[in-house]
Amino acid sequence: MTALLEVDDLTVAFPTEDGVVQAVRGVSYQVNRGDAVGIVGESGSGKSVTSMAVMGLLPRSARITGSIRLMGEELLGRSDAEMSKIRGSKVAMIFQDPLTSLNPVYTVGTQIAEAVLAHKDVPKSRAMKRAVELLDIVGIPNPSLRVNSYPHELSGGMRQRIVIAIAMANDPDLIIADEPTTALDVTVQAQVLEALEAARKATGAALVLITHDLGVIAGHTDRVNVMYAGKLVETGSVDEIFYEPRMPYTLGLLGSLPRIDESGRPRLIPITGSPPSLLNLPSGCPFLPRCPKARDRCAEVEPELTATTNPRHLAACHFHTELATATAEEVFA
Numbered sequence: 001m002t003a004l005l006e007v008d009d010l011t012v013a014f015p016t017e018d019g020v021v022q023a024v025r026g027v028s029y030q031v032n033r034g035d036a037v038g039i040v041g042e043s044g045s046g047k048s049v050t051s052m053a054v055m056g057l058l059p060r061s062a063r064i065t066g067s068i069r070l071m072g073e074e075l076l077g078r079s080d081a082e083m084s085k086i087r088g089s090k091v092a093m094i095f096q097d098p099l100t101s102l103n104p105v106y107t108v109g110t111q112i113a114e115a116v117l118a119h120k121d122v123p124k125s126r127a128m129k130r131a132v133e134l135l136d137i138v139g140i141p142n143p144s145l146r147v148n149s150y151p152h153e154l155s156g157g158m159r160q161r162i163v164i165a166i167a168m169a170n171d172p173d174l175i176i177a178d179e180p181t182t183a184l185d186v187t188v189q190a191q192v193l194e195a196l197e198a199a200r201k202a203t204g205a206a207l208v209l210i211t212h213d214l215g216v217i218a219g220h221t222d223r224v225n226v227m228y229a230g231k232l233v234e235t236g237s238v239d240e241i242f243y244e245p246r247m248p249y250t251l252g253l254l255g256s257l258p259r260i261d262e263s264g265r266p267r268l269i270p271i272t273g274s275p276p277s278l279l280n281l282p283s284g285c286p287f288l289p290r291c292p293k294a295r296d297r298c299a300e301v302e303p304e305l306t307a308t309t310n311p312r313h314l315a316a317c318h319f320h321t322e323l324a325t326a327t328a329e330e331v332f333a
Helices: 047-055 080-086 108-117 124-137 156-167 186-203 214-220 238-243 248-255 296-300 328-332
Strands: 005-016 019-031 036-040 063-070 091-094 174-178 206-211 223-228 231-237
Touching: 005 047, 019 047, 019 063, 019 231, 036 047, 036 214, 047 063, 047 091, 047 174, 047 206, 091 156, 108 124, 108 156, 124 156, 124 186, 156 186, 174 186, 186 214, 206 214, 214 238, 223 238, 223 248, 231 238, 231 248, 248 328
Parallel strands: 036 206, 036 223, 091 174, 174 206
Antiparallel strands: 005 019, 005 063, 223 231
16 A cells, blocks of 8 residues: 655755755655654754745755655655645645744634635635534634634634644645644643644644654654654654653754652753754764764764664664663663
C-alpha cells in the first residue's frame, strides 16, 4: 500500500551572505493514512522547514533536493499554481500563531467560507453553512453567532480553533500542525488539542504534529521523529521513544520533562550547551559537544540512523546498544 506522505532524503539549504545554511539534511519519513506522527526537537532543528517544504511554502532562494510524494505524486518541482490546488484540499497546515493566519478585517465565517470556495464550486450561502458546521465541530460555543465575529473578538484558544476549522474545511487527507499550542495555557491547550482530534475524527485525516512539548507528543501521536541539527536522530513508536530511547539527545529531552507520576524524583537535568550552527557544522556527530558519552569515533564519523532491537526503531548513535537501560540521570548527571 502506498503511503499517504513519503519524504525521501529531503535536503533544504538557504544561501546567505555568510554561507549556506543546511537547514534540513537528508530527512526521510512516511505517514500512512490515519497515522499521527510527531516531530520533536529544539528550536532550529529543522522541524518547521521540513513541513514548509511539504507545503511548498519555502522562499524561492531555498535549495531543495530529494523527494516529497503525496499519495504517490511528486510535489517538488510543481508550480505555485499547482500547489495552490493541493494546499487546503489534500493537505492543510495549522500555523503556530493564529493572528498571522487570520485577516483582522474579515469575520471568521467569511474566512472559513473562503477556504471552502477556493476549492469547491458551491454557493456562498452553502459555504457559510459549512463554516457554522465547522465551528461546531471544533467546539466554538454558539457557532451561528460566532460566525460573524472578528478575530480580535475571540480569545487565543478560540482563534486557534478557527484556524483548525479552516484547515479541515475541505476534508484534507493530511493536516500538518506546527506548534499549535505554544502560546496557550495548559487548560486552553487541552481544549485546542481536543478540537484537533475532533477535526481528525470528522475528516479521517492523518496528522503531522510539530512540537517541542513531549507531553503533547505522548498523548496525541503514534510515532515520533526526533530531530537535531537538521537531521532525524531517532524515530520509533511513542512507547519506544519514551521507554527505550537509544539516542543521548532523546534521553536528555526526556530528562528535562517534568513528571507528576513519580515522587521524590531529583531535579530536572538540562542538556548543557547549545545546538550547533547550521552554517558551519563540525565534522562527526553534531551532538558531540553536548554529549557526555562522546568518544573519538563521534568526532570522526557522523552516525546514520540504524535499527535497534526493533527494525522500525532507529537511532543515530554509534553506541546506542549501551543506552538500552540507561536513564537521563545516569547519562547527564
